[in-house]
Every structure is written in structure tokens, then in C-alpha cells.
Amino acid sequence: MKLRLFVAGFGVVVSHSYAEENLQMAAYTPMMGDEVVVTASRAPVALKDTLASTTVITEEDIQRTQARNLYQVLKTVPGVNVRRRGGRGANSSVSLRGMGASGTLVLVDGVRIESGTSGDVDIQQIPVDQIERIEIVRGPKSSLYGSAALGGVIQIFTRSGKKDGVRYSAGYGSDNTREGSVTATGSTDSSTYSLSLSHVESDGFDNQYSDDHYMGLDWIDYDDDGYRKSNLSYKGVASFSDQIDGFVSLVRNESALDWDGYYGYPSTESDSLLATVGAELNLDHLISKLQYGRFNEEYISDDPFNVYNYGHGKVIRDQASWENTYQVDDSNRVSFGVDYDVEDASYDLGYADYDRTDRDRFSGYLNASSTLGVFTLEGGVRHDDDEVFGSELTGDGGVAFRFSEDTKMSLTYGEAFKAPSNNDLYYPGYGNPNLKPENSRTVELGVDTFFDSAMASFHVYHTKADDLIAYNPAIYGPENINQVSIKGAEFQYGTRLLDLDIGVALTYQRPINELTNNDLQLTPRQVGSLEVDKSTDKWSLGFSWYVQGKQYDNAGERLPGYGLLALRGSFDVTDEWTIRTRIDNLLDKDYIEITNYNSEGLFAMFYVDYSPR
Numbered sequence: 001m002k003l004r005l006f007v008a009g010f011g012v013v014v015s016h017s018y019a020e021e022n023l024q025m026a027a028y029t030p031m032m033g034d035e036v037v038v039t040a041s042r043a044p045v046a047l048k049d050t051l052a053s054t055t056v057i058t059e060e061d062i063q064r065t066q067a068r069n070l071y072q073v074l075k076t077v078p079g080v081n082v083r084r085r086g087g088r089g090a091n092s093s094v095s096l097r098g099m100g101a102s103g104t105l106v107l108v109d110g111v112r113i114e115s116g117t118s119g120d121v122d123i124q125q126i127p128v129d130q131i132e133r134i135e136i137v138r139g140p141k142s143s144l145y146g147s148a149a150l151g152g153v154i155q156i157f158t159r160s161g162k163k164d165g166v167r168y169s170a171g172y173g174s175d176n177t178r179e180g181s182v183t184a185t186g187s188t189d190s191s192t193y194s195l196s197l198s199h200v201e202s203d204g205f206d207n208q209y210s211d212d213h214y215m216g217l218d219w220i221d222y223d224d225d226g227y228r229k230s231n232l233s234y235k236g237v238a239s240f241s242d243q244i245d246g247f248v249s250l251v252r253n254e255s256a257l258d259w260d261g262y263y264g265y266p267s268t269e270s271d272s273l274l275a276t277v278g279a280e281l282n283l284d285h286l287i288s289k290l291q292y293g294r295f296n297e298e299y300i301s302d303d304p305f306n307v308y309n310y311g312h313g314k315v316i317r318d319q320a321s322w323e324n325t326y327q328v329d330d331s332n333r334v335s336f337g338v339d340y341d342v343e344d345a346s347y348d349l350g351y352a353d354y355d356r357t358d359r360d361r362f363s364g365y366l367n368a369s370s371t372l373g374v375f376t377l378e379g380g381v382r383h384d385d386d387e388v389f390g391s392e393l394t395g396d397g398g399v400a401f402r403f404s405e406d407t408k409m410s411l412t413y414g415e416a417f418k419a420p421s422n423n424d425l426y427y428p429g430y431g432n433p434n435l436k437p438e439n440s441r442t443v444e445l446g447v448d449t450f451f452d453s454a455m456a457s458f459h460v461y462h463t464k465a466d467d468l469i470a471y472n473p474a475i476y477g478p479e480n481i482n483q484v485s486i487k488g489a490e491f492q493y494g495t496r497l498l499d500l501d502i503g504v505a506l507t508y509q510r511p512i513n514e515l516t517n518n519d520l521q522l523t524p525r526q527v528g529s530l531e532v533d534k535s536t537d538k539w540s541l542g543f544s545w546y547v548q549g550k551q552y553d554n555a556g557e558r559l560p561g562y563g564l565l566a567l568r569g570s571f572d573v574t575d576e577w578t579i580r581t582r583i584d585n586l587l588d589k590d591y592i593e594i595t596n597y598n599s600e601g602l603f604a605m606f607y608v609d610y611s612p613r
Helices: 030-034 059-065 070-074 422-426
Strands: 053-058 080-084 092-096 104-108 131-138 152-158 165-173 177-187 191-205 225-239 244-258 267-282 286-302 311-329 332-348 353-372 375-386 390-404 407-418 438-450 454-472 477-497 500-513 526-535 539-548 562-572 577-584 603-610
Touching (some): 053 059, 059 070, 059 526, 070 080, 070 131, 092 152
Antiparallel strands (some): 131 152, 165 177, 244 267, 286 311, 332 353, 407 438, 438 454, 454 477
């Protein structure tokens, strides 16, 4: 079935020079401590000065690891849990600190991109070719961003042009996977631009094993679930004067995916567009930013054999915000602003539907930071007024003690909430319009240090969440009945040793459902990763080793832990030609990430890049 999508309007977001810097260094190098991040405080702050546990992934990191999707990029980050329902084209979700996909806020250039129906984000729809930087902030951030920031915030910044040039890339690999992309960048004295096009197709593999005994038709039961995906991205930045910058960006995605379903042969086609445009004023002590964005998504699931696999969802979300950062002096900063968004969302099952229009939310926030000798104090508050559930007031605060310029200890407290999704509220035969927001409270203690030869970060936290939405068989629908306690620890270490870049990440968490005293579903207690890379002027070689402890599925069955090894490398044949490769699951391990879904075996991709001089 052809997917029809009409997109009207465009969005705004603005950017300052700190948000446009190209961070050309590995995420684990000590120099990263001086780099400026904006997500942790909604203001420009050096990474080593943030109170929140924060990780930065740069464009260079993505190129170094040869990652081809966000699932690969995020998998080795502490506190992050990514899951995929089958092959590379299948739905992929991300969760921070055990708070679930809908409890993790994902932004692209400052714009929310969660589904207007389920409230989740399918991260496989975001092309890595168009990413310049990712900032991952762990811990509650509703005092800055409102709903969904229970576990933290992941913000993705799309690529801007830094130098003139064109790059062509072609790849081929397992499952008859074909990739192609072209990126053009350019600049003048007062402007930059970046334009990227990419396309991938694959035969895939059988995503789901649980339905194989239902049909009796081998060509359906054991078919390969192929996919295709096309992406277009544009970003332009212009300086109108020494004090005013302008910004415009566009990200367009189209995809088609086969997936398994009982008694059928379903597939989904989706189309999304994210557009932003805006301007920013930079004065001696004040940065003022006005932005407006539009996120438009439509998808259709269909099945020639089973009408009950049909679904048609649509969302249009307009977002506007005004952000301000006032630097009182070298020791004191105040940030404040307002957000407004309005959303139209609908879902049609063929036999029933819902259509909710003009759901709006108005919010205001205030955040302040003050340094008094070796102490830094920070706190904030935000008020959200939602048309559906009313008002929500959240706050956070913290104090840091600095042992030296590059080493500090911090103690923080934060509150967060998540509004019910439209599916929770209105899904035909299931939704409960009386739901209220989920709430959480987190206390965290951390130590961060950036030496000349290494960096290290260690944080422990305790999160208590209540009024969590879960299915209640007594009412045949969702209700605010769950309570959760999560105690966790995260460790991150990086150094350069014997000309090797080495990174270690460890996560331990005890995610307990306090009603059942069982572990939360699909949330492993132990996760670890080791990354080692060697680079010269001509070639690079590296590996990633990822290990995960046991977890429990939705039925309470134990899923065993596993370890995965990935290799990557590149070689500059000439100044213009480069060959690259990445091999995932090198040892071809069998493992289960989500019950009923097959996981990827050994998967190899090979690429050729051409950059004419």
C-alpha cells in the first residue's frame, strides 16, 4: 500500500557557536572535559563542570567505530539499554537507567521525536550519516525538559558543514545488504551548509521465531524480513551580524519493513519529517534563542492475509520555545525560558480508531548555578500545564565540591514525570482516559575527573518511581499501579596507553518492581564494554567487546547473559579513496535480546569511500 504524506510548515531551532563546534576527539580522551555541552543545563557548560552524569559521542567517534545505526552507537554507553526486535531494519528502542523507552527523552536539534501514539522512539529511523554529536545526560531532567525525562535525555545534533567537499560511500555485506550515501558540505565567511542523502536495502533475516509453528507455510513462517530506508538531511547556518545567527535544518526519512505476525505476512511503511528554523542573539552576558519545530510522522501496517495486522498512525507536533542564558559574572549563571507544543495524533485499526487534535502543553522553567570557592550550587524548577492531565511541578538541585580544577564530587536530587501516551489513554478497547502522569525521584552521588593521561567517572544513584502505568487485568486496561526502586552504579574510564585509545564502561543496577519484588522486565543487572583502537595516518583498527548479564522477559522467564565481539578497521588507499569494514558478533554467538525475536548472527559490512580533492 502506498503511503501518502502531506507535510506543511517548517520548524525553528537556533544554534550558537558552542553548539556548532566540531568535537574532533574520542569520547574517552581527557581533553573532552573542556568541551562545551548544552543538554545537561540547557545552557553552555564545560563537560567537566556539569553536575549531571554526561557522555558525549562525536562524529569522529561514530566514524572510528564504523557504526551504521544508533543501536550500535549507544550500546556501549554506561546506563544505556538498547533493544531491537529482530534485524537491523526492525524497531529499536533505547532506555536510560531502567526507566523504559517512553521514560527516556530523545531530542533531535532540540525537538522531541517520540511517537504520538505509543510515546516511544524508534531509534533505527535516525540516520548516523547525518549526526555531528550526541549528548547523553543520565538522571531526571523534567525540571528542564518536562515529560519523559525520567531516566535522562539523549540529544542528537545534526551535521553542519565545516569544510568544502563531497564524500561518496558504497557498502555491501551480510543478508545482501546494500548501502549508498553522498554528503556535500560547504562554507563561506558567514555561513555553512551540509547536505546528505543515504539509502539502504537488505533481505534481512527471519525476525521472529515464536510464530514459526502457527502457519505451516514455510515461505511465510521462515521468510526473510527485508527492509529498505532512505534519508535526506540538510542543515544551514548563517551569521547575519556579530550578534545574530540563523539556523535551518531538515531531516526526512522513508522506510519499509517486513515483520512477522501470527497468521499473516505483515509489513510497515513509514514516513517522517523533522524541520527546524530559527535565530539566536548573542550579547556580552546574554544568549537568547527563539525556536520553532515541526515533527510529522505517518506509518501504515498492512497484511494481505490478516486484516487484524492493519494499523494507520499519524502525528503532527508543533513545538516552540524561547531559551535564555544570562551570565551574571564568572561565578553565577541564570537560565530561563518557556516551551509550548501542540499535537494532533490519530490511530486507525480498520475496525476502530481514535483521533485527538490540539492537545497542547505550556511550560516555563528556571535554572541557576553559582560557584562559591570550591563549591558549586545548582538548582531548577519547571511548571508544565497539560490539557489532558493538568499541572505538574518538578524541581532538582545539587552541590559539587571541587578537589582541583579537573576533579569534583557531586550530590544531586531530581524529580521527573511522564505523561500518559495517547495509546494508554485512548487505544480502542484498551485505553484508560483517567490515567495520571508517572513520577520519579532520584538521589545521586558522583565523582568525575579529567587527568592529562586519563578520565574517569563514577556515579551511584537510587530512583524511586510510582504511579507507573501497567496493564491491570481487573479492568482489562492500563492503570497507575506499579512502583519501582532502582539502585545503580555507573563507571566510565578512558586513557591512551601504548598509542592505544582504551575505553571501559560498566553498569550495575538493581531494578525492582516493588509490587512483585521481581526484576523489571528486559533490564539486565550487569552490563560492561571494552573498546580498544589504534590509529595511524593511513589506517585504523579496533574492537568492541560487549557483555551483558541475565535478564527476565515479560513472562518472568530468565534470559541468559551473553558477550559480543565486534571488529572494525579502515585503510586510506590514496588521499581520495578509503576502504572500511565492520564485523559484528564475530564469534557468531546465539543469544536472546527479546523473547520471541531472533538476534543477529555474524554480520560483516565492507565500504568504499571516495572524497575527490
